[in-house]
Amino acid sequence: MLAFIWAEDQNHLIGQNGHLPWHLPSxxxxxxxxxxxxxxxxxxxxxxxxxxxxxxxxxNIVLTHQTEKLQGQNVLVAQNKAEIERLIANDQQVFIFGGRSLFEMFLPEVGYLYVTKIAHTFVGDTWMIPIDYQQFTLIDQKKGIVDDNNTFKHEFLVYRRLTNTNTRKETLKLFQS
Incomplete structure (x- = not known):
């Protein structure tokens, strides 16, 4: 299973200066x-x-050309998509965490979307890539609890791709041939 997982505000904002623009422990x-x-x-x-x-x-797999900065960090390093494909070839569940370029890179193959939608607008500098939700069906939806620690309305949504075209399994066959 190849999935994206991210949180976004009402305008699809996902980041500010390399961090989340909100505090939402849930x-x-x-x-x-x-x-x-x-x-x-x-x-x-x-x-x-x-x-x-x-x-x-x-x-943990990190896509970067700055491999020297990750020595001793307990991560695997990939410098391109082919290296990522090789590192995940035998893994049952793979989640793409971001950033934008990784979401763009794997959009054709992704089978599931795990998105936390926050009912608020924040200031930031990074937005989620456009996704054609008509290619997906909503399979799970749960409202998040708003309390003293989680002050913004939010919900957890899971979508599954409708078609099997460009699935991870088919893509892996291409990389292994």
Missing amino acids: DLHYLKKTTLNTTIVMGYRTFRSFPNGALPQRK
Whole structure:
């Protein structure tokens, strides 16, 4: 399974100076629960946004040409899509964390979308890529709890691609031939 996972505001904003523009602990809990014991793929800026480095109990893959900066960080490094494909070839669950270029790179193959939609508008500098949701069907929807720690209305949505064209399995066959 190849999936995207991200949070966005009402205008599809996903970042500000390499960080999330909001504080929403329930989204971080959802991200952790959903991605434990899976493979996660991210760009260097996304990786740098993690305060403690590699996320534990996950296979962390970082797309970058700055390999020397990641020595000793407990991550696998890929310099291009083909290297990522090789590193995930035998993995059952793979989540693309971002940034934008990785979402663009894997959009044709992605089978699932895990998105946290926040009912608020923030200031930032990075927006999610356009996605044609007509190619996906909503398979799960859950409202997030608003409380003292989670002050913005939000919901967790999961979509599955409708067609099997360009699925990860087919794409992997292309890379392995």
